[in-house]
Amino acid sequence: MTLMAACLVVSSCLFALGIVGALLARSSALALMMSVQLVLLGAGLNFAAFAVGRDDPTGIVLAVLAFVVAFAQVLLFGALLFAVLRNNDSVSLRVINILRD
């Protein structure tokens, strides 16, 4: 198995773990955020692996974009959760549901 194929297997596992975590995180908003982080890490690693396999720098640019989205997601989601946590005891998704229909 080449390095690229092994990286694709690892990134696919990471992506699947993130999706499963996001589906199972029914109560904790932090768990949901970290699962989405795993998905974005898997996507970035996948882009980097394809950049090596196809010898194309576009994959690196897309990986950088995926990581930038991950950082922005952490900043926005973290700020929102900290703001909610200031006057509430919990960041449970069962509590923060006033926008849910």
Added chain:
Amino acid sequence: MAALNSALFIAFAACLLGGAVAVLLLRDMVRAALFLVLAALSCAALCALLGHQYLALFLVLGYACTTLAMLGLSALCFTGNGGDDTHAPAYWRPAAAVVGLIVAAEVMLLVVFGDQPAIQPASSRSIAKLSAGQLVQYWPQALLAGLVVLTGLVGAAVIAFRQDVAEMDFNAYEPNEGLVLRDVARSGADAQ
């Protein structure tokens, strides 16, 4: 050298997947975040093994900046006016572990940059062979990345300093009995 690369790849891949599983299984969210950072640093190491040292450095520095921003936000929120800081000190040890991990990863990457033969170099691939003229074709992606970062920073600052978000009492609403548009419409119809 190939055997060393394979061993390093297996070790970092195991760290990455093990960290991801720990993130999903751990109940303590602070320790789960610690394992998330461990997984991210393992991802950076895998990128370095693929020959993308600059991507690995970007990932580590990005996580360092994000972690520091989160620490600043938490300090702002937990020690602000009316904030509950009784349980904040319990988080300092895992947070210090996160910062230590990031510093260790940066030192490791610096060692790798200083001693290129330790890991397969970028050789003729990717960014290393690009000239400045070729890099110009990626300016839309660079612009988009800059916009995303700017939006994240401004959004986080606005959310952190807005009082109405912080003062929302989510505990006042029972599940499925909150500000639900269906109920508002129904009450309006009843009034008529």
